[in-house]
Amino acid sequence: MKKFLLALLFAPLTAFASEHVHLDKAPVNLEDYASIQRGAKLFTNYCLTCHSANAMRYTRLEDVGLTKDQIKANLMFATDKVGNPMTIAMQPADAKKWFGAEPPDLSVIARSRSSDWLYTYLRSFYRDDTRPTGWNNTVFEKVGMPFVLYGLQGEQVLKESAHGEHEADAKPQFELVKPGSLTPAEYNSAVGDLVNYLTWMAEPAKIKRMEVGVLVLLFLGVFFVLAYYLKQEYWKDIH
Structure with missing residues (x-):
């Protein structure tokens, strides 16, 4: 009975450990508007066909230096109004039928x-027949997601470890068997740009919020000093 209870106790930890994978550091820089x-261009060309971004409006891209005309000419393929959210035409029922599940927003x-x-x-996509x-x-x-960026990266296969199988907790090794239109370095840079956009899109006001936060802390610091000396002056006859 004790062994059974211990197994139940440590089961979540075992499951978590088995799902552990090596993650590379993303080159995120929210101040790099060019990136x-x-x-954003990669996202609208390759991702927005199946994945929506309903909480994001095209007009918000003006915050990273794009004009309305640039947004309309280069990024808007599913709507004609720059103030609309990034929706898709594909119906959830069709998505579930084609992919087995609705692609997430x-x-x-x-x-x-x-x-x-x-x-x-x-x-980390690789060929698997x-x-x-x-x-x-x-x-x-x-x-279940098809690899839509294979034309850029090419096709790679997963190398087996010395034991004949891939170790989940080790960094996987790939072999590029069919080059894409980009070199490996160029593809990594392009994915970095895409992730940079996805990170910015998740919280477009983050930089502004942090700037305001710093100003508020500076104000509170100055106010504390003034309040301290005011208190000293006000209570000087008592203390």
């Missing part, structure tokens, strides 16, 4: 999954 703009995916997870995930789509992923095993 965010490039990432990506408005806050960077906050729910983390930027490092996204950066590693988008660089046992899967319906022909693709698998070391970060998200048996993923």
Whole structure:
């Protein structure tokens, strides 16, 4: 009975450990507006076909230096009004039929999954003929999502470890068997831009909020000094 209770107690920890994967550090810089703009272009061209971003409006891209005309000319393919949210035409029932599940909305995916997870995930697809789509992923095993960026990265296969199988807690090794339109370095940079955009999209006001927070803390610091000396002056006859 004690062994059974101990097994139940440590089961969640065992499950968590088995799902552990190596994550690479994402090159996120929310002050790099050029990178965010490039990432937005990749997102609207490759992701927005299946994944919506309903909490994000096209007009918000003006915050990273784009004009309404640039947004309309380069990023708007599913609507004609720059103030509209980033929705998709695909119906949930069709998505479930084609992919087995409805593709998630990506408005806050960077906050729910983390930027490092996204950066590693988008660089970890490999050919797997046992899967319906022909693709698998070391970060998200048996993923149902087709690899839409394969034209950029090319096709890679997963190398086996010295023991003949991939070790989940080790950094996986891939072999590029069919180059894409980008070199490996260029592809990593492009994915970095895409993740940078997804991170910014999850909280567009983050930089402004942090700037305001610093100003508030500075104000409170100055106010504390003034309040302290005012208190000293007010109570000087008592103390």
